[in-house]
Amino acid sequence: MGITNLNAICPYFTMFPLDFPLSILEQYGEGAQWVLDPFCGRGTTNFAARLHNCPSIGIDSSPVAVALTEAKLVNTTVTQIMRTADKILSKDIIPDIPQGEFWEHAFDYEVLSNICKIREALVKSCDSEARIALRAIMLGALHGPQSINSPSYFSNQCPRTYAPKPAYAVRFWKERNFKPLKVDILSIIKKRAERYYGQELPNGYGFVIKGDSTTGRVFARVKRVLDKHNAKVSMIITSPPYYGMKTYIADQWIRNWFLGGPDVVDYSTNGQIKHSGKEVFIKELRKVWNNTAEISSRNAILAIRFGSINDRKVNPEDVIKDSLSGTLWEIKEIRSAGFAKKGRRQADTFAEKNKEQIEEIDIIAVKRG
Ligand SMILES: C[S@@+](CC[C@H](N)C(=O)[O-])C[C@H]1O[C@@H](n2cnc3c(N)ncnc32)[C@H](O)[C@@H]1O
Known part of the structure; x- marks a missing residue:
């Protein structure tokens, strides 16, 4: 810990460990220019790029992911x-509660x-680095x-990685007489500020876009910024949603x-890659790889961590x-990444138990043409 503390500022369901982008940067990142993650989640890749003194770009359709990635930079x-x-707290205002x-049951009233x-x-304005x-x-x-003895969270007993559904949570708290x-x-x-921002870090530089990576619109924005710097992306390190995993907003x-969304579960899957069938999903991924190829330099590296969910x-x-076939990305290496860490939710009282573990893989591709 220490210099890497900031990466843990907030957990994110299906986040990958910092070691993954760090090891890719270590192996292939000499002279790297811009680093991109088109499914940035909590911004692990962007933070790894920062540690390597590289500017980075993050794209994600989830507002939570965007807020966390911005905070990494x-x-x-x-x-x-x-x-x-x-x-903010000293202002004499009565907020909407x-x-x-x-x-x-979730929080003490005060x-x-x-x-x-x-x-x-912060919803009204989040225009300074301290606010972010x-x-x-x-x-x-x-x-x-x-x-x-040492409270670190505001809520009643809860998982930290994902938000429980209201009816289930209320029943859980009532049955156990848990009070906020x-x-x-x-x-x-x-x-938390001391833990995450108390260390000297390399200068953070880059930008984050809230949007759908399958669309050309988002990449046109990325290209405009890169053009201003006369730069291209030389490295993409990413982990797309696993097939069937589309509950990023609801979870x-x-x-x-907190970011301005509704105070009830939002089941929308807007901006999330389509999971309506395996072939549809593969086509969607292909769009992303084609979009990334357009803004990348020759011989750029694309590193993908991918797996599968039980359901x-x-x-x-x-x-x-299949998703890379017909694109400019040529597969160089496929290796096992081991098993998705057991216990990602283990510490949580709401943990799902007895789910089978599925092996994850890392695919490294190089841009040709
Ligand atoms: C596996 S997670 C990435 C986790 C990330 N590597 C981390 O360490 O936190 C996949 C992310 O893709 C995002 N996503 C899904 N569909 C998307 C799309 N079409 N465009 C952009 N982001 C998308 C989800 O919101 C989610 O944050």
């Missing part, structure tokens, strides 16, 4: 973050009221396991609410090979 300090939080059984104050201020950092700190602290704690929001923010509905098993190697 900001240059700010603990003092600036705390000044921002203090200033969501109502209903879930919210009554804590929720302060969360809402910060939410309103504070927003990600809030997202990371919103929900997770309770601790009476009156935690000190500012001291949690401070502890993060509390964090999505819709597919052979990950076949899916990626």
Whole structure:
């Protein structure tokens, strides 16, 4: 930990470990220019690029992913973050507070009221690096396991990686008589600001786009910025959603609410890659690879981590090979990435147990032509 702390500012379901993009940068990144992740999630690739002194671009259709990735690139300090939080909380305003059984059980009322104050201020404007950092700190602290001695989260007992569905959560808390704690929001923010922004880091540089990577529109924006720098992407390190995994917004509905979304579960899958059939999914991936080829330099590297989920098993190697066929990307190497880490949700009380583990693979391709 230390210099890599910032990467853990907020968990993200299906995130890959920092070691993956770091090892790719280590192996192929000499002289790398811009690094891109078209499915950036929590911005692990962007953070790895920062550690390698490379500028980076992140694209994701989920607002939570975009907010977290932006926070991986900001240059700010603990003092600036705390000044921002203090200033917002000291304002004499009455925020909109969501109502209903879930919210009554999820947070202590005063804590929720302060969360809402910060939410309103940041939804209205998140134009400084300190605000972007504070927003990600809030997202990371919103929900997770309770601790009476050293509280680190604002919520009643919750998983940290994904948001539980309201009816299930309320039943869970009632059956166990779990109550939300009156935690000190500012001291949690401070502890987290020190952990994530208290270290000296290489300068963060790059940009993040909220959008659908299958579309040319998003890549036209990327190209405009790259053209200004007279640059091309020399490395793409990414992990697309596994076939069938399309609940990124619903699974993060509390964090999505904090960013200005609805205070109920949002089941929309807008902007998510289409999963209506394996062939459709493969075609969608191909669009992304074609889009990335257009803004990449000759001999650029594309590194993909891919696997499969229990509910819709597919052979990950076949899916990626098919999606790359007919593109400018030529496969150089396919290797096992081991098994998706058991226990990603293990620490959580809501954990799903006894799910079969599926092997993940890393595919390395080179741009020809
Ligand atoms: C496997 S996750 C990426 C995790 C990331 N590697 C990390 O470490 O956090 C896949 C991401 O793709 C995003 N996504 C799905 N469809 C997309 C699309 N069409 N365009 C852009 N992003 C998309 C999801 O919102 C999700 O954040």
